[in-house]
Amino acid sequence: MPWLGCPPEGNCRSTNSELHPIKCTITSFLIPEHCTFETVNMNSNIDNSMQMSDESKVQVVCTLPDEHNVNSTNTGDIAVVLRTKAIPERTRLVRGKSDPGSLAPVPPVRKKKRKTATMSRNFDLLNLKSLNEPTFHLSDLRLPDHLREDVERLVKGVPLVKVRDSGKQYPRNFKLTGDLMELQYTDSKKWIKRGDCNYELSDIKEIRPGWKTDVFQSATNTEKNRLKLKEGCCFSLVLGAKHKTLDLVTSSEEQRDTWVKVLSTLVKRQKYSALRKQHLKWVIDNFKQADINHDGALNFEEVMKVLHQMNITMDSRLARKIFEEADVKKRKNKQAEDSLDPEEFYHFYQLLRQRPEVKEILKKYSADDDDDFLDLEDLQNFLKDAQKVNASLDECKQVIEKFEPLAENRENEVLSADGLTLFLLSPAQNIFNPECSVVYHDMTRPITEYFIDSSHNTYLMLDQLRGPSSTEAYIRALLKGCRCVELDIWDGANNEPVIFHGHTLTSKILFKDAIIACKSYAFKSSQFPVILSLENHCSVEQQRVVSKHLREILGDMLATIELNDSVTEMPSPRKLRGRIIVKGKCLAVTDCNADNLDNGEVSDEDEAAEIVDEIVQQEVTTKATNVQKIAASESVSHQRTLPVAKKLKLAKELSDLVMLKSVHFSDFATSKMKHKCYEMSSFVEKKTSKLIGQDPAGFVSHNQKHLSRIYPNGMRTDSSNYDPIDPLNCGCQIVALNYQTSGKPMQLYKGKFLDNGGCGYILKPKALRDPTLNFNPNDPTTFGCKPKSLNIKVISGQRLPKPGGAGEVIDPYVCVSVHGVPSDTMKWKTRIIDNNGFNPLWNETFTTRIHMPELAVIQFVVKDYDQRSKNDFIGQYTLPLTCMTEGFRHLFLTDNDGESLSVAALFVHVSIATES
Numbered sequence: 001m002p003w004l005g006c007p008p009e010g011n012c013r014s015t016n017s018e019l020h021p022i023k024c025t026i027t028s029f030l031i032p033e034h035c036t037f038e039t040v041n042m043n044s045n046i047d048n049s050m051q052m053s054d055e056s057k058v059q060v061v062c063t064l065p066d067e068h069n070v071n072s073t074n075t076g077d078i079a080v081v082l083r084t085k086a087i088p089e090r091t092r093l094v095r096g097k098s099d100p101g102s103l104a105p106v107p108p109v110r111k112k113k114r115k116t117a118t119m120s121r122n123f124d125l126l127n128l129k130s131l132n133e134p135t136f137h138l139s140d141l142r143l144p145d146h147l148r149e150d151v152e153r154l155v156k157g158v159p160l161v162k163v164r165d166s167g168k169q170y171p172r173n174f175k176l177t178g179d180l181m182e183l184q185y186t187d188s189k190k191w192i193k194r195g196d197c198n199y200e201l202s203d204i205k206e207i208r209p210g211w212k213t214d215v216f217q218s219a220t221n222t223e224k225n226r227l228k229l230k231e232g233c234c235f236s237l238v239l240g241a242k243h244k245t246l247d248l249v250t251s252s253e254e255q256r257d258t259w260v261k262v263l264s265t266l267v268k269r270q271k272y273s274a275l276r277k278q279h280l281k282w283v284i285d286n287f288k289q290a291d292i293n294h295d296g297a298l299n300f301e302e303v304m305k306v307l308h309q310m311n312i313t314m315d316s317r318l319a320r321k322i323f324e325e326a327d328v329k330k331r332k333n334k335q336a337e338d339s340l341d342p343e344e345f346y347h348f349y350q351l352l353r354q355r356p357e358v359k360e361i362l363k364k365y366s367a368d369d370d371d372d373f374l375d376l377e378d379l380q381n382f383l384k385d386a387q388k389v390n391a392s393l394d395e396c397k398q399v400i401e402k403f404e405p406l407a408e409n410r411e412n413e414v415l416s417a418d419g420l421t422l423f424l425l426s427p428a429q430n431i432f433n434p435e436c437s438v439v440y441h442d443m444t445r446p447i448t449e450y451f452i453d454s455s456h457n458t459y460l461m462l463d464q465l466r467g468p469s470s471t472e473a474y475i476r477a478l479l480k481g482c483r484c485v486e487l488d489i490w491d492g493a494n495n496e497p498v499i500f501h502g503h504t505l506t507s508k509i510l511f512k513d514a515i516i517a518c519k520s521y522a523f524k525s526s527q528f529p530v531i532l533s534l535e536n537h538c539s540v541e542q543q544r545v546v547s548k549h550l551r552e553i554l555g556d557m558l559a560t561i562e563l564n565d566s567v568t569e570m571p572s573p574r575k576l577r578g579r580i581i582v583k584g585k586c587l588a589v590t591d592c593n594a595d596n597l598d599n600g601e602v603s604d605e606d607e608a609a610e611i612v613d614e615i616v617q618q619e620v621t622t623k624a625t626n627v628q629k630i631a632a633s634e635s636v637s638h639q640r641t642l643p644v645a646k647k648l649k650l651a652k653e654l655s656d657l658v659m660l661k662s663v664h665f666s667d668f669a670t671s672k673m674k675h676k677c678y679e680m681s682s683f684v685e686k687k688t689s690k691l692i693g694q695d696p697a698g699f700v701s702h703n704q705k706h707l708s709r710i711y712p713n714g715m716r717t718d719s720s721n722y723d724p725i726d727p728l729n730c731g732c733q734i735v736a737l738n739y740q741t742s743g744k745p746m747q748l749y750k751g752k753f754l755d756n757g758g759c760g761y762i763l764k765p766k767a768l769r770d771p772t773l774n775f776n777p778n779d780p781t782t783f784g785c786k787p788k789s790l791n792i793k794v795i796s797g798q799r800l801p802k803p804g805g806a807g808e809v810i811d812p813y814v815c816v817s818v819h820g821v822p823s824d825t826m827k828w829k830t831r832i833i834d835n836n837g838f839n840p841l842w843n844e845t846f847t848t849r850i851h852m853p854e855l856a857v858i859q860f861v862v863k864d865y866d867q868r869s870k871n872d873f874i875g876q877y878t879l880p881l882t883c884m885t886e887g888f889r890h891l892f893l894t895d896n897d898g899e900s901l902s903v904a905a906l907f908v909h910v911s912i913a914t915e916s
Helices: 145-156 214-219 223-228 253-290 300-309 316-326 328-332 342-352 356-365 376-385 393-403 407-411 417-424 471-479 511-521 540-557 607-623 626-645 668-674 685-694 696-703 725-729 744-752
Strands: 020-026 059-063 077-082 091-094 102-105 110-112 115-117 158-163 169-176 182-187 197-200 204-209 234-239 244-249 373-375 414-416 450-455 484-490 530-536 580-584 599-603 647-651 660-662 679-684 708-711 734-737 761-763 788-798 812-819 826-829 841-850 857-864 872-880 887-894 900-914
Touching: 145 158, 145 169, 145 253, 158 214, 204 253, 214 234, 214 244, 214 471, 234 253, 253 300, 253 342, 300 316, 300 342, 316 342, 328 342, 356 373, 356 376, 356 417, 356 841, 373 376, 376 393, 393 407, 393 414, 393 417, 407 414, 414 417, 417 887, 450 530, 471 484, 471 511, 484 511, 484 734, 511 530, 511 540, 530 540, 530 734, 540 580, 540 647, 668 696, 679 685, 685 696, 685 708, 685 725, 696 708, 734 744, 744 857, 744 872, 788 812, 788 857, 812 841, 857 887, 857 900, 872 900
Parallel strands: 450 484, 450 734, 484 530, 530 580, 580 660, 660 679, 679 708, 708 734
Antiparallel strands: 020 059, 020 077, 059 091, 091 102, 110 115, 158 169, 158 244, 169 182, 182 197, 204 234, 234 244, 373 414, 450 761, 599 647, 788 841, 788 900, 812 826, 812 857, 857 872, 872 887, 887 900
16 A cells, blocks of 8 residues: 655655655645654654544645645645655545545536536545555554564465375465465475465455365375374365365464464455455456566557457547546656556546446436536435435435545535446445345244255265265355255265265265254354255164264254144244254154154155166167167156155154155145145156146145255256246245256346345245135236336446456347246347447347236346357346346346356346336
């Protein structure tokens, strides 16, 4: 962070990246947070080495020696030094309460109706880091005193041991970079020159002390390694969207605790400041990539290459004009090099990113046509008419105070185009309604009345046949809000049950390790209950081990109720907060009451065996003749009855822990007549589609009393997913998807579960809960609600990335689709914008009628048109219609895995009206 102060040796130099002396007239102070301020040639009563608080409200007016002095009420003329490049023109340093500060030219003041509105360069010298000098100044850091010494030590570097899952260990020197933004390591042996490896602290998802990753679990399988890798000295960093781990060993427990404490503090700082700095960081990262010779400057040709890198295509004459406007040095000194330094390049970027569509909004809602700002009344009208928000004048003042970058405008209570842009980019103006980002549904209804975020074969990381199994998969799913996970349990060595996909070559993990992971992460993302869906294939002996692990590891977390005829309604999610529910096979009540019964028999429905059956059926059908097909079909039909007829002995100890009893489904009439509210069935995708096609209303009625679990067809060996919308439309609560697979089905699913604070439980619409309405998703007359008219205008895009981060400038277009009941399903496309991924402008409007708003999910997808091959996916955003806010809104795109694309966004206008 730049600072104000004297040069270390008292010598002022004005080279490109050195200290530059300027003369300042101080009227009040606004210094970067925790910067020191030193003075020389003092003519005032100001303390030397002054420490300014972050609450100080400051303005510093600076002039160069060759400029005329500024008339002001002087508190003293002080010669100071600014660590930055030469300031070639009169400048004013302005800082508001909500932004980190900006150094901008003083524009001419336009007065009208006692208001002052000025345009700002709005670029942030105080946050632009020099590319040629270190930026770590401990005095700049807002750190507790007890951490300061630890941070200094970790910046210098500490030897650690990096561990692989094979148990191999690699000594490395780890340190924090000077700006405290990255973790860096090098080989400990100086003669090995492999370069440095850096991990951005913003990529750290979690810090785990001890042996809490697959790598450590694998590495500590032997007694020798367990003794060598002391658990108290081990910790792991979980990195990026794929949750890869960096597993490290320190020399002592004290050193481990220091690393965990410091990294936890810095990662938290990163998360809080990430949104504020992401645009600046994106620009500077592009500058650094283009600055190949590391001279801290880019000439015009290099800038044109950066534009291509930033997904911008523009006429070279226009680019040259903006380049010359941003090249401040050249304007002041004709002999100066024709290039842009980082600050000038950021100014160049700011000139490029002007938002004409925002200026149009400002012009529309300004009371005077020639005004380029909104006063308090204008802003109040804009919020009411456009954003559908009733705000008082005091609240409008707060908006201006928070988002207007210029002090003059804040003082005169007006909002400029820059301020309006910042306001529209704020989280409160996101398309997702902030009121839906907290739990607001009634959570006291029976658990059968909720959609439950669920995962299929949760332990798998990749495909269904040969992929690895991992406890990390459970952790990842639970952290993403999953509330129902699956465990396929089989007999393992040493009387320890294991989890894997039976009849396949997938790897195995210990059942107890999976339960430990579930206990540790079950309630990190939500306090509402987690369901363990057990598919039990164990012998009675190992079932007792399963029961023992559940009781001992979960303890009081385990939710149990006595399953008998007195249970007529299931508990609510609120009543089950912090509890873990076991779903599985259960002995009949009459059998369980037998005094001498240790185990009994239940049917064994094996999902994994269905894969084998479907593959056999497909191969036989493909190769046989017509006559052989019939015979083969009969043969396969006989084979497929075997798993149903097969019986499994069930230990009473495990049966007693079951709260949701798995039962075989025959038909809706049988279930309605015989099954209790705690009994539930699982339906394969193919069976589900058949039931929805034959009797959707019957399926809805079934799901009003019983839980239904839906899972993918066995032929989806690549772990692909089915469309979850149709089962949800029929009220199926546990629609289980392969969490490890990204793509449209998962995007729709996770978009649906953004609602209700992302807690994993969504109260079903009344139409799906009220048996008197006889809801049928195919019949709008049964919906029991008024249709809504939805109008979406896709206005523009900002900083859309290239597929894979490289290649030609993209030709983007937007797909907007509605997913819900059949009568609501719609899709539109905008026109293609050639060669502009930076700020494409569409201004296209789509209108449709939504008959069942409570089940509608809206998806925005940006694609890159390619005439010769498949159009590339750029980003997407999905949300429920009921969570959309009206007005001018930004939506920030995610990649195919659901991870944020940082600065990439769409700007839209939404209007929703209830039809009479």
